[in-house]
Amino acid sequence: MALYELPEWAGLAPALILAATSLVLLLIDSIDPDSSNRPALAGTATTGALLALAVTGWFLAAGVGDPDGRGVISLFGDQLVVDQMSLLFTFIFTSVTAMVTVASYDYLRGHSYQAEYYSLVLLAATGMATMASAASLATVFVSFELLSLSSYALVAFLKENRGSVEAGLKYFLIGALSSAIFVYGISLVYAVTGSLQLTAVAEAAAGTELVGVLGLGVLLVLGGVAFKTATVPFHFWAPEAYEGAPAPISAFLSSASKAAGFVVAFRVFTVAFPVEQFLEIGVDWVFAVQILAVVTMTLGNFAAATQDEVKRMLAYSSVGHAGYALIGLAAITGSNSDLVLGAGMMHLVVYGFMNTGAFLFVALAEYWDVGRTFEDYNGLASRAPVASLAMTVFMLSLAGLPPFGGFASKYILFMGAVNAGFWWLAAIGAINSALSLYYYSRVVKALWIEDPSDDVAKVGVTEQPVGIYAAIVFAAVMTVALLPAFGPVSETAISAAAALVP
């Protein structure tokens, strides 16, 4: 052991940094409760997120969690684990958090409780980072709730706004129900296996006779995860919550929080409920996931195609993308399951940037008061060309067109599904992808092709908010750069997936 070798618990550094930053924000607030020193608050939050991001990047580069590099770190009696998947997802969470806090700087102008806002964002991020590392159903649930409780408050943050409060309430009620379902599922799994630690669950489940109870438990756990990932049929909170929430929070929830749901799904279902073993004892959760994937992408995309408001369209498209990412789990029974599972992770990485960027553009539009519908966006390109160009990048990348990162991740996902023998999943994904082109291009059309109507020309675009612009441009640059630089992402994701599926 070299002198500079870090102790093992330092593997949790990203989560610890996020938690500490959250506390520092509370400290600042308690020293000066009436503080509206926006630069200090946003700056602290962003610094914390960026620091966590930097540490995550450093760990990934140094080979922490890589079985062939510095190895997987297991902590607290296997309750938490730091491997490549947890680091890859923490990378998503921290970058999204940084973008959201930067953008919130402008968005929150004139709002009260700013310190609490940033503190909650970072607490939620802490929850996500812990979800990525959770290796026991207990830690999964605790971190899950840390994320959820912070999110409820954040959605309802615009308390003068009826929509926001209503969305927060709706989110909270459905979330509480889902948590109950989730924890009930956990209790059933525990009843059968007598264990909460994921690998131990898999071992104990091997010879069980209580297949029915176990099956129900697995199904309920799947339900809990489906809520967090906004998967049909647990999705109906999503459009409301995303629409009512402050736009940066919509970005945060639909990118980072969704990815957090997926990291739990990927780990729990591969480690605790290994598919072949569970098929043997008669618990076919893959079939359920396949149905979920198909229904989710189809319903999400069709619903998105019929929306009149951009933010709702994005909300439903986010449901659709949950369906794409589920392909990673749904095709896991085929050959080369590490490719398709890894592809699911790659898609979430790219999605973290392109979807956050898209919602931040909506935040910008809200900041300018240009309205919510497609028509309200007409001709914005002539008045805000840089932001519109960035939004075009996000839309085309979400639709899966080159030369953007979404192209690579989506097509590698389809490729992985075909490779695993699930060509029909890829075909359904492809049809949905073609449909999505229609509504994504509506935004592009509104921005560039349509002429602004007279009353639209009067409002908005009075100034260029630095924070939101910086976040949007950063997201756009990353979305573009992720295509040529896809190599490292794919390698990490595949290697992370290979560690999960034997």
Place this chain on the structure above:
Amino acid sequence: MLIETLIVVTFVGSLVTFAAPNRWAGELAFGISALPLVGSLVMYSQFDGTGNALMGGELAFEQSAEWISLGAYSLNWHTGLDGISMPLVVLTTVLVTLAIVSAWTPIDERQSQFYGLVLFMEAGLLGVFAALDFFVWFVFWEAVLVPLYLLIGVWGGPRRKYAAIKVFVYTNVASLAMFIGFVALVFNLPVDTFDLPTVAQALANDQLQAPGWTSVSALKTGAFVAMFAGFAVKVPVVPFHTWLPDAHVEAPTPVSVLLAGVLLKMGTYALLRFNFTMLADVATQYAEIIAIFAVVSVIYGALLALAQQDLKRIVAYSSVSSMGYVLLGLVAYTTYGVGGATFQMISHGLISGLMFMAVGVIYNTTHTRMVTDMSGLADRMPVTVGILVGGAFGYMGLPLMSGFAAEFFVFLGAFRSGTLSGAPVFTAVAMFGIVIVAGYLLFAMQRTLFGPFRLDTDYEVGPAPLHDVAPLFALLLLVIVLGVEPDLFFEMIRDAVNQMPLVEAGLGGGH
């Protein structure tokens, strides 16, 4: 590195143009597009490739580098040119430069964005013809769509929004079908790469293994159908052609030029590479069905053209017809058939570009394209009309023009096809298309160009400015040069085509 330089220069040039002021964006774009033009001509003069890129031929300007690794599979940057792609690269650079000049008059708003997108599209097109790894190729293939969508959507005619979305969605759906077909093929081969030559050679060596639930021949047929459907939309083959007239009519002239001149060739080029080279056995198995598609495209496209009153629509539908010849040549599997089809891609690119530009010049002056609205234009704009008539003769296949050479090769090759049963019948029916082509072109010209001058609008009609006529003249010159000396391209094409599986070097061999 020459290809990469070409693509990068064009791409960076597009960004520079995008940021440039509108006032001189057109001139700037022309200057930038001259770089890949000169580059491609230099490449043409240094071209030393032999044989077919996919069948183990010696590639010119080959480059290979690692890009993305997917566990067992790898996606690599692999580019290179053979006798089939080299002429298409030259065609692209030539047509883009001329299209940019022809845009100076009609494009009068947001010029920098327009020219930026055109150059962006050029970079994509160059990539399509040069890439030899499926994923790289697919990146470029799809990247062409975005600028096309915006170019039609922003600068197009009255129904531009509808046309733009239609093109976008149609061709994207087609690409997805093709993607799944090709990927299904690769994953059942014992190769861990998407490198097109590797895949093609593994297929040629019968290394395809079907998964348990299906057979090799069913898998091949399925993949063939998926890819054929995908590319047929792009070509377009009847009945997948309905997006084309909408797109052409709404697109601004320079975009129509590129759409007909180069973008349709992406479809036939891909058909040649994927369907007819990699899955030659399936193609010959279903040769008659494909030939029916081809002949129907020829006749039906020509009949549709005959029924139009809009000059631009006439030219647009005639593209459907001309692309039918390409398909017929491909399915013939003879040196002259496939070689002629490739030559027809080049020839049609030049001639249809010329026709669209000429119609565009007429429209700029008269503000109408309806045959019924005008007559006797020859009196007022003799140079433009002269060139238009020249182009029309090229279309009809007058000797010593490239159209003649191309169609002659195709018919020669198709007539003697050994794999297509009933080849003489198919050829004879397709040849009848020429009669209809001559019919509608002569009919339209006689009514619009000759006779006493009449125009149902109030515009002054005079000779077009020099920069409008110059690209027309350049294209006519190229059409004649290629007609007189087809071997400028045909030699390298023949060289590449002869190595394709199942191709018979009929008529005394290709050499």
